[in-house]
Amino acid sequence: MTKECIPGSRTYIASASLPDGAAFYENRVRYYTTLDMTSDEVHQLGLKEVKRIRAEMQTIIDDLGFEGSFADFLHFLRTDPQFYPKTAEELLKEAAFIAKKADAMLPKYFGKLPRTPYGIQAVPAEIAPKYTTGRYSGSSRDDEPGYYWVNTYALDKRPLYELEALTLHEAVPGHHLQISLNKELTNLPNFRRYSYISAFGEGWGLYSEYLGLEAGFYQDPYSNFGRLTYEMWRAARLVVDTGMHAKGWIDSKRWTLWPITRLCPCTMSPQR
Structure with missing residues (x-):
């Protein structure tokens, strides 16, 4: 190298x-x-x-x-302690609360839901310093859940005001819902079930963030x-x-x- x-x-x-x-x-x-x-x-x-x-x-x-100016507002968001969790547990609990609220909205907007559940975990410590804020980690077996990973490293860089959008994108109705349903289409060949086309997958995640407006999220x-x-x-x-x-x-x-x-x-x- x-x-x-x-x-x-x-x-x-x-x-x-x-x-x-x-x-x-x-x-x-x-x-x-x-x-x-x-x-x-x-x-x-x-x-x-x-x-x-x-x-x-x-x-x-x-x-x-x-x-103040736009830059002043960004500085306020980036530095005011009210917007940041004090502990990793606080961040995980807030993510779990939002995720549960999102679960409850699903029957109103979707006629078919996956049988695979999902859990919430912290990003593993050995990769957290260089890892993204959140990520969906899908299941590899029918008897395993998917996971919504939340990065609890450097809490002063994990603003709570972004957590609703992040959760809707990575968990439900975002990546977990779309990817799990895709895997459960057993009548399709594997390349159709497991391929990830980013234009659709990430587009679905962005749509899921926006759907939160209609579903009553982002009241703050x-x-x-x-x-x-x-x-x-x-x-x-x-x-x-x-x-x-x-x-x-x-x-x-x-x-x-x-x-x-x-x-x-x-x-x-x-x-x-």
């Missing part, structure tokens, strides 16, 4: 630096979106979504009567702002990925993403 791989690696991260890299990236855009879209169309969609979500965020800030405006930070995260990805790989947003010597500061400063919540 130190004597061969790293010294021999390329110094330019963008796909455009690869042989036929531009064509390869356009192919990947179509593959991952499952749509006949160009990288520029994805980029423009991302910019449009960033603008829409930013306006919705501002409405919440105005309704709260917060005095801070929680609804947390939902929007998750939406913004996805929208910013559309802009940054296409900017990096197709629009030359990279300094080849330092891997610096030059125009990132021109993007909305709310694109990253504390843990990202």
Whole structure:
């Protein structure tokens, strides 16, 4: 790794630096979106979504009567102790409470539910420092549950105002519901039951977050702002990925993403 791989690696991260890299990236855009879209169309969609979500965020800030700039509000969210759990147990219990509320809403919105249940666990300590905030870990056997993993490492980076959106996305009606039902379609071949198409799977997760509005979640405006930070995260990805790989947003010597500061400063919540 130190004597061969790293010294021999390329110094330019963008796909455009690869042989036929531009064509390869356009192919990947179509593959991952499952749509006949160009990288520029994805980029423009991302910019449009960033603008829409930013306006919705501002409405919440105005309704709260917060005095200060947008950056001041983000600083408030990132530093005020009221928004953060004091113990790992508190975080897990809050996630479990939200998950149980989500369980109760399912019969109203879904006519078929999986037989596989799910539990809630902390992300294993050995991987938690570099792991995402939450993740769904599906079952591998019929006699095992799936798990909604919650990262209890660095509690000052785990805001409670994002927990409703995270739980709806990772547990139910998000990944657990969709993946478990898919596995239980025994009349289909295994590649249909176990393949994960990210455009659908992550799109379903995003839809599940939004469905919480209709189901009565996000009564706390801070929680609804947390939902929007998750939406913004996805929208910013559309802009940054296409900017990096197709629009030359990279300094080849330092891997610096030059125009990132021109993007909305709310694109990253504390843990990202």
